[in-house]
Amino acid sequence: MINSNTDKDKQHLVSYLDDLENNLSRQLHQLNNVTQKMQGVLSALEKVSERRQQQQKNL
Known part of the structure; x- marks a missing residue:
């Protein structure tokens, strides 16, 4: 359970960072x-x- 939540959190973080990189x-x-x-x-x-x-100057 903990590993799967951690993997989901990592996936969300990677997705967020990808979006942030694209926006920047x-x-x-x-x-x-x-x-x-x-x-x-x-x-x-x-x-x-x-x-x-x-x-x-010409004036």
Whole structure:
């Protein structure tokens, strides 16, 4: 009896940890996507800032 409960507990724990790993992996993937998009936004803002500085120098 005790062994079978322990095995069930282990199975539940392994299943829980698998789910947790999958969720964390998915969240990491989403975070990487957001990071890449934010780097693109930052790059665009830097270009706009450089253009404005150049325009002010030309005035």
